[in-house]
Amino acid sequence: MKKYIIFSLLSFFMTVSYAQIDRSKQPKPGPAPKINLKEPVRFELNNGLKVMVVENHKLPRVSMQLTLDNPPILQGDKAGVSDLTSSLLGKGSKSIPKDDFYEEVDFLGANINIGDQSAFASCLSKYFPRILELMADAALNPNFTQEEFDKEKDKLITGIKSEEKDVSAIANRVQLALAYGKNHPYGEMTTEETVNNVSLQDVEQYYRNNFVPANAYLVVLGDVELDKVKELVTTYFTPWSKATPPSFSYTKPTDAQYTQINFVDMPNAVQSEVSVQNITNLKMKDEDYLDALLANRILGGGSQARLFKNLREDKGYTYGSYSSIRDNKYSLMRFSAFAQVRNAVTDSSVVQILEEIDKMVNEPVTDEELKNAKAKYSGSFVMALEKPETIANYALNIETEDLPKDFYKTYLERIEAVTITDVQKAAQKHLSTDNIRIVVTGKGSEVLENLEKVEFKGKAVPTLFYDVYATKTEKPDYEADAPEGITVEAILEKYIAAIGGKEKLEGVSSYAMLAEAEMQGMKLELEMKKTTKDQFMQDVKVMGNSMQKQVLDGDKGYMVAQGQRKDLSPEEVTRIKEESAAFPELNYLSAGNITLEGVEPVSGKKAYKLKITDKKSSFYDMETGLKLQEVNTEEVQGQQMMNTLEYSDYKEVSGIKFPFKLSQTMGPQNFEFIVKEIKVNEGVSASDFE
Structure with a gap:
């Protein structure tokens, strides 16, 4: 009976409680929760370095973050010196060679990165003393060598060249330059010219001027003891000479005068x-x-x-x-x-x-x-x-x-x-x-x-x-008509004459080409072979390994991409046949369906634009007759993608002029191939097309 009464009372209270809640209305949110962040313990060295320590013993790991809170640095006509300084830091120190430094950091399962205004390291807590020492040594005693400088400078220039036709990269730098002004740290441009102005001595001077402790903060977070951190930081960072960075004056960003x-x-x-x-x-x-x-x-x-x-x-x-x-x-x-x-x-x-x-x-x-x-x-x-x-x-x-x-x-x-x-x-x-x-x-x-x-x-x-360097220029002229009397045949004949003449070209039965490009510090090789028998082979290799290959032998062929082979469809065979001609302009002369679209600027030169197909156009220098560019429109994953190939640096081989510089742009990708070798009527065999 007692249990029954208790259950009845509980049921009654639950019913009343339920009746008082309106389930049709969303509950009101409670107050925002308070965030409990552990307050760091602070101390400062005599040279000005400010240190913050946050102890967290949940995991046996430690992270160290050094930040130089300096005002923006104007590099001027040596823009790129900060990038070069960053790329040279963290490669060992005056006492530890680069390879030994890397090997020890890897062996300890740690991570150390150093830039021109920062340094970061992380490791297991038992290796914290050594990793802090390595980070401090590499940051405060960098080993700047001419050999490493030359390597990093070449990489930086290669990267700049790879962006010459990159629409997104150019758009970004122009947006910044127009917003801040080219004489402001956030608007100045790093170009091949400014990088070539930088010497190893400039890097050393930039480092001495700007990697200083006056505005420096070191945050140590993780499984550490404050007293030990203070002892180690004092030992390894006290040699950092007290100094303040230079001050700069630069243009103040302003809005446009009108929309x-x-x-x-x-x-x-x-x-x-x-x-x-x-x-x-x-x-x-x-x-x-x-x-x-x-x-x-x-x-x-x-x-x-x-x-x-x-x-x-x-x-x-x-x-x-x-x-x-x-x-x-x-x-x-x-x-x-x-x-x-x-x-x-x-x-x-x-x-x-x-x-x-x-x-x-x-x-x-x-x-x-x-x-x-x-x-x-x-x-x-x-x-x-x-x-x-x-x-x-x-x-x-x-x-x-x-x-x-x-x-x-x-x-x-x-x-x-x-x-x-x-x-x-x-x-x-x-x-x-x-x-x-x-x-x-x-x-x-x-x-x-x-x-x-x-x-x-x-x-x-x-x-x-x-223009692409944010300099004011004139409106491009897209309405320029070709001079009266100029025909497709005249343009093609001028090109054929410019590279060697019809008789020379018709005497070519095959040719082979080998070219190289840089891609993110890696070597990209392009090998191409063609014959007048509808035979074509193109092999793109990265670090010596074939990544993409196309082979055509008459009416059949295949392609290999990342190890996967696929036979060419009839449509692909037809398309590659058009590309496989040693000198396609010889075929264009009798095509009959090529049209002259007008005159357009290409790399600062006026060029005749010939529409070869609905998806392909070729551009020929009005003055020299040489081919400057080909543009192909392709569909990639439902999107129209433009593939641009520029030709320059023509040199004579066996009495025929070939372009020794091929700049290819497709979407954000840009490759500059430098031709290393061309062989005419030699270096090609039937086995190349098997």
């Missing part, structure tokens, strides 16, 4: 790079810092943001459109909204991005948008707390950005407290639609006509023209 389009012509572009940008002044310690981050998140912070939904999901102009706002205590910075869009919709994309920014400034965001943005930031913040390097960065930010000690402890509370009004005020302060700079890098012959018709707020947006 304008800055256009950079890239004839090989298959899509346009669009960046709508303005200058802003945002620091982490500002009261509206989090407001600005949330405004940017709502506008262009991911797949749930307005730009993405508009340009991708609604319009289908791009695979993604985003925005970014940057903070910096030393300099004014750049807000930008950007996208890579199809040529045909470049002008429409510009208008849509401008309208989304304008809407962000002039209209309040919705409750749902703000709620989602807060959730995203809060989630990212909590997830980041699991990483030890995050704690180190937070401790460093509090020191270097002059933040309140509880900046991160109250982070979630302050995120939650941001209102719709706060977001709109931040957008009005940091985003602009009045003096905004729209930088478009793309194929002018396809996009410029409509781009020059763009209007915003009822006014035409003027277009100014810049």
Whole structure:
């Protein structure tokens, strides 16, 4: 009976309790949780190095992060010296050769990276004393040698050359140069010329001037004891001579005088790079810092943001459109909204991005948008707390950005407290639609006509023209007609005569070519063989290993890619036959379907454009007659991709001129092949096409 009464009472209370809960309404969120971050213990050496130690004994690991909080460094006519300094640091020290240094670090299962303004190391806690010693030795006593300098300089120049036709790389450097000015550290350009100005002595001087302890912070995090850290740091870093970095004066970034389009012509572009940008002044310690981050998140912070939904999901102009706002205590910075869009919709994309920014400034965001943005930031913040390097960065930010000690402890509370009004005020302060700079890098012959018709707020947006180095230039002339009387046959005959004459070319039954290129520090080899019997072999090797091979022997053939062989389809056989001709212009003379499209600039020269097929065009120098470029349009994974091959540095072999420099660009990839050997009527056998 007693049990029955008890069960009845429980049932009654549960029923009453359930009845008082309205399940149709979402529960109200509780207060934002407090974040408990362990406070680092601080001490300072006499030379100015500030050290922070955070003990965490959960795992037997330690990380060390050295940061030089120096103002931006202007490199001037020796731009590239910082890159070279970074690449030479961390290769041993004056007391430990590079190979021995690498071997010991690997043996201990550790990691050490050193840059021109930083150093980082991580290891098991039992190896902490030795790894700290190695990091300090390599950072403070670098072994700069002429041999290593020459290697790294060659790599840097090779990288610069590989970006000569890279639309994204050029777009990025022009956007920065126009935003900050070329006499600002964030806008100056590293070129082959500036790198060639740098000597080993310049690297040594740059290091002595800027790798100094005045603004240096060392954060040690992990399974360590404070007293031991203090002892080791004092031992290994006290020899670091006390010094302060030099001060620089440079141009102050400013917005454009009026809203304008800055256009950079890239004839090989298959899509346009669009960046709508303005200058802003945002620091982490500002009261509206989090407001600005949330405004940017709502506008262009991911797949749930307005730009993405508009340009991708609604319009289908791009695979993604985003925005970014940057903070910096030393300099004014750049807000930008950007996208890579199809040529045909470049002008429409510009208008849509401008309208989304304008809407962000002039209209309040919705409750749902703000709620989602807060959730995203809060989630990212909590997830980041699991990483030890995050704690180190937070401790460093509090020191270097002059933040309140509880900046991160109250982070979630302050995120939650941001209102719709706060977001709109931040957008009005940091985003602009009045003096905004729209930088478009793309194929002018396809996009410029409509781009020059763009209007915003009822006014035409003027277009100014810049070259790939952000220097003002004239509008490209895409309407140039070929001189009267010039025919396809005349252009082809001039080319044939320029390289040796019809009789010489018809006397060639085969030729073999060997060329080399650099790819991320590795050697890329290209071997090609052709005959007049519809035989063709092309083999691309990386470090001596075949990566891609095509073979054609009459009406059959195959291709091999990464070890997988595939027979050529009839369509592929036909296409490769067209490419396999030793001198295809001999065949073009009788083709009858080739048309003269006009005159276009190619590498600073005026060239006749011949349309060979719907997917292929060739360009011939108006002055010399030599072929300058071929452009093929291919479909790759449903996307139109332009493959550009430039010819230069013609040299004579067996009475015929061949290009000894082949620059190939496909999408973001750019390879510069230097021909090492060409053999005419020798070096080719039937076995090459088996």
